[in-house]
Amino acid sequence: MVRGTYFVQTWGCQMNVEDSEQIAAYLEGIGLAPATDIREAQVVLLNTCSVRKKPEDKAFSLLGEIRPLKESRPDMVVGVAGCMAQVRADEIRIRNPHVDFVVGTAQVATIPGLVEDALQARRFQKRLDLPERKGAIVTDLPKRQVTQTAKLKAFVPIQYGCDKFCSFCIVPSTRGRERSRTTSDILEETAALAERGTKEVTLLGQTVNSYGKNLAEGNVPFSRLLRLVADVPGIERVRYTSPYPRDFKSDVIAAIRDVPQVMEHCHMPLQAGDDGLLKRMKRLYTVDGFRQIVRELREAVPGLGLTTDVIVGFPGETDEEFEGTLAAMREFRFDGAFMFRYSPRPGTPAAELPQIPFSVSKARLDKLIETQTAITLEINEAQVGKTFEVLVEGTSPKDKSMLQGYSRCFRMLHFPGSTELVGRTVQVTALRSHLWGLVGELA
Ligand code: SF4
Numbered sequence: 001m002v003r004g005t006y007f008v009q010t011w012g013c014q015m016n017v018e019d020s021e022q023i024a025a026y027l028e029g030i031g032l033a034p035a036t037d038i039r040e041a042q043v044v045l046l047n048t049c050s051v052r053k054k055p056e057d058k059a060f061s062l063l064g065e066i067r068p069l070k071e072s073r074p075d076m077v078v079g080v081a082g083c084m085a086q087v088r089a090d091e092i093r094i095r096n097p098h099v100d101f102v103v104g105t106a107q108v109a110t111i112p113g114l115v116e117d118a119l120q121a122r123r124f125q126k127r128l129d130l131p132e133r134k135g136a137i138v139t140d141l142p143k144r145q146v147t148q149t150a151k152l153k154a155f156v157p158i159q160y161g162c163d164k165f166c167s168f169c170i171v172p173s174t175r176g177r178e179r180s181r182t183t184s185d186i187l188e189e190t191a192a193l194a195e196r197g198t199k200e201v202t203l204l205g206q207t208v209n210s211y212g213k214n215l216a217e218g219n220v221p222f223s224r225l226l227r228l229v230a231d232v233p234g235i236e237r238v239r240y241t242s243p244y245p246r247d248f249k250s251d252v253i254a255a256i257r258d259v260p261q262v263m264e265h266c267h268m269p270l271q272a273g274d275d276g277l278l279k280r281m282k283r284l285y286t287v288d289g290f291r292q293i294v295r296e297l298r299e300a301v302p303g304l305g306l307t308t309d310v311i312v313g314f315p316g317e318t319d320e321e322f323e324g325t326l327a328a329m330r331e332f333r334f335d336g337a338f339m340f341r342y343s344p345r346p347g348t349p350a351a352e353l354p355q356i357p358f359s360v361s362k363a364r365l366d367k368l369i370e371t372q373t374a375i376t377l378e379i380n381e382a383q384v385g386k387t388f389e390v391l392v393e394g395t396s397p398k399d400k401s402m403l404q405g406y407s408r409c410f411r412m413l414h415f416p417g418s419t420e421l422v423g424r425t426v427q428v429t430a431l432r433s434h435l436w437g438l439v440g441e442l443a
Pocket of ligand 1: 163164166169170171172206244
């Protein structure tokens with residue numbers, strides 16, 4: 001048994017946050033306790049993200065800051081995990097000889113052994129194998145550690161990797177081919193979470209609604225999984241993120257409509273509002289296809305909260321194509337959007353194309369944000385006077401007299417109330433709106 005403390009620094013998406021929780025569970029399994037300060041931890045893990053350049057720069061910068069710490073405390077262990085570790089392992093080691101090990105996205109379960117080796121032998125190791133799928137049956141996904149911490153809301157990964165190969169995206173290289181967890185594993189984990197007090201689960205996957213192919217038990221459609229998870233006793237709310245537009249088949253829309261526990265929220269990445277641009281991005285749908293899915297979803301689920309992701313400044317994006325994206329945003333009137341400037345990722349097809357100037361993509365991003373902000377403000381304003389079911393998560397970090405929680409359509413609400421309500425669902429009437437949500441009172 002190892003003695004000491006650990007610190008995990010995380011960048012990136014929810015999948016990485018989940019991986020960090022798994023890493024923490026593994027480290028606690030070998031006797032390490034969490035440290036509150038990275039400078040005091042004996043074992044430091046950086047769980048990195050490669051989806052844009054900025055988080056990669058931050059990881060390299062933190063590694064630079066850790067170097068003098070490690071020089072003054074040679075028994076410190078430094079490991080790098082996550083997507084950047086998967087694709088830039090050698091560079092990480094060359095630029096940071098103080099790193100003890102680099103571990104890829106599918107090798108998290110090897111971390112306890114790597115830490116113990118580093119503490120004893122102090123030799124550099126890397127573990128980067130990604131399971132190959134080759135269209136065959138998926139087996140041998142490592143069993144997830146169910147952490148002991150009680151959580152009102154929890155994320156449950158149901159699928160790893162991606163088979164879509166969008167031309168801008170590094171994920172198929174960093175996380176490998178699409179692999180679904182077995183239904184029994186997912187239900188077991190969900191039941192264990194519910195027993196510890198979890199009321200809301202979010203099913204996680206890169207293209208979550210393509211879940212269930214190549215399983216030994218046969219194909220299990222995502223719509224069936226939604227129904228099974230919703231039936232787990234104690235689970236009151238089910239969300240999923242992120243669906244891929246083309247995989248929104250009618251059975252999935254029917255399950256979202258018919259299963260009461262499935263929340264009235266969908267985060268569906270549009271990425272661009274022009275067919276030529278979508279084609280160059282290798283997104284396998286058109287604007288009109290997206291339009292039809294939005295129509296079907298909104299017809300099936302009244303009051304649906306719809307959010308999206310959009311990229312501007314993709315290589316070769318013309319003024320006309322960008323105008324198409326703006327027009328799509330005005331037409332679809334998303335409740336909210338994550339909007340990004342394109343960031344070339346080495347090793348992806350789009351990174352090889354002629355890039356457009358920073359000043360152009362920056363101006364387009366500003367315009368897009370301005371457009372979406374106005375839409376979100378208008379939509380939020382229109383919610384005033386309506387009553388929402390809210391799962392109370394706790395007090396507001398900014399104002400301890402206010403409680404906060406999300407509605408079923410994923411609007412954040414703040415309202416005064418007793419902390420005895422935390423963990424319960426209440427009805428809240430919206431009195432005021434702002435960009436990030438609503439302020440209300442108990443109905
Ligand atoms: S669907 Fe496209 S953007 Fe999403 S993870 Fe897969 S390759 Fe990346």
